[in-house]
Amino acid sequence: MIRRYAREPAVVQTLRATAAATLAYAAALWLSEEPAPLTAPLTALLVVQVTLYSTLTTSVRRVNAVVAGVLIASAFSLWVGLSWWSLGLIILASLTVGYLVRVGEFVPEVAISAMLVLGVTRVADTAWDRVLETLIGAAVGLLFNVLLPPVWVGDAEESIDELSRRMRRLLLDMGEGLSAPASVTRSAVRLHEARRLDNDIAQVDASLQQAEDSLRLNPRVREALLNRVVLRTGLDTLEICAVVLRVMARTLTDLATAREGGRLFPDEVSRALDELFARTSDALVSFAVLVTSEVSESAREAEQRLAEGLAAAAAARERAAGLLLARVHRDPRHWQLEGALLAEADRVLAELDPEHRSRRLLEELDRGVREQREKHPHLDGLRQWARSRRRVPHGRRARARDR
Structure with a gap:
């Protein structure tokens, strides 16, 4: 305590x-x-x-x-x-x-x-x-x-992890509801939960802002810019996924309205979509673990788990797509809503892809370094001068060894 x-x-x-x-x-x-x-x-x-x-x-x-x-x-x-x-x-x-x-x-x-x-x-x-x-x-x-400068990165990491787990619970709940009779009331409850993710993201953003301030000018922290960018881009990705989950909940609510009292999908399709949602939810948590992992070994393990989770989610997506395509040929009603579920799942998986994240990290790091140079040109000049001074003695020592 x-x-x-x-x-x-x-x-x-x-x-x-x-x-x-x-x-x-x-x-x-x-x-x-x-x-x-x-x-x-x-x-x-x-x-x-x-x-x-x-x-x-x-x-x-x-x-x-x-x-x-x-x-x-x-x-x-x-x-x-x-x-x-x-x-x-x-x-x-x-x-x-x-x-x-x-x-x-x-x-x-x-x-x-x-x-x-x-x-x-x-x-x-x-x-x-x-x-x-x-x-x-x-x-x-x-x-x-x-x-005694404080560092509040731990609080931000915990809030990001908790956000990913709330999103996972929502996805699992939506997947479990696919096998039950269509109910507008239950679908509306899930849609309300998806909308509440906006408030959760605002709270995580406030915690992350405090963590970013604690990293600025802090002598206890090395590579402060990298730490800030890693957490900020991670939250940006989760925010995009939260928006997609809200759209997915809206799609399921529209399907429940159109099929009130009946089944949303046949058993085989429901199981395939349920597996897709479960695999995607696991990938969300693995992504949050990757974002908040500080030790390189832990980060590699988290990245491996994320890659495995994304591969399993992609395979589940292909199975669900084949079943939905066969269903559309038999019953083309509401095909646009059923296809929208796959498109929304594709967007979440694409945002969680490690290659996409690497590109975002490089872009944000370049932008951060450029902004620091533009804001403090004299400090950048001093850093370059210090680097050049460190290189000169090294070269002189090398020439002395050659002699």
Whole structure:
């Protein structure tokens, strides 16, 4: 239970924020002359986020917001005191400046800082003390995450795995329903479950976004771009499969409406389609295992299981296609719906194909590297310079050996 709660973002965030605020207050007591420097723990409390990347971006915006508010209050204190009209004027000016300096969600902090500073007697001393406390709190929060940066990849991997298993249960349920008498009510329930996958994907996307933020600028993680791309492309594939499953559930609902009270398919066709759905559902889970496997040996085993599952699903698809084709010759009614089931199964199998995934990975990696180079050209130049410097000594050593 301790391990489970230790991985909960809410629990970790609570402990980290409490520790950072306490350390910031202790540091402010030592460095500041204020008897109760509460601005420092307040800043640390607001700055410390779940990931190092968000902490860095939040620190800069919050410090900018506080400094802007302090400067505005200092300027106003030279000409006016605190009154109802000056308070309204300083709030208006602070919010306007907050949007101009682009402090994001900390726009109200500009006005809060200005009001707190303007409301005291010794404006100049309080202003600089508040700036100092803010810098202390931001520095403590930043160092806290630099020394102990969290990585939330595990949560994202678990959510992807759980999503694939929910999709598997839905496919198995649809396959088992093929042998029962056609029921619009049961088909509508499955269609509702398929539509609920959109909400599940949104939750997985939020977890994956947190994992991606935890990988950015994290010194504990190597090949952060590769890890982000692997998980993101995996979720994209599952999202496409979820859309196809929803269309498949809609197709079965239309067939149930057309054949209410009778059989959806003969026994032989039902068994063939049931096997196709079961093999496809197993391939979905194998794909999720492949996406979330970190060790190379585990990834190879997962890829082998996925290839075997796709081969079995393709063989089941051929058997179902032959039976459906013979059935269409005898009874051509609703042939477009029966053919749509095969087309939708083909789309899922094509998305899960390892070769298709490899192409997607290469495309996304190239795009990610290109975006990083365009966004940070100076860093790319430094990396190329460092590589060239490493090559030169190696060549010199080789020539020395030749001599």
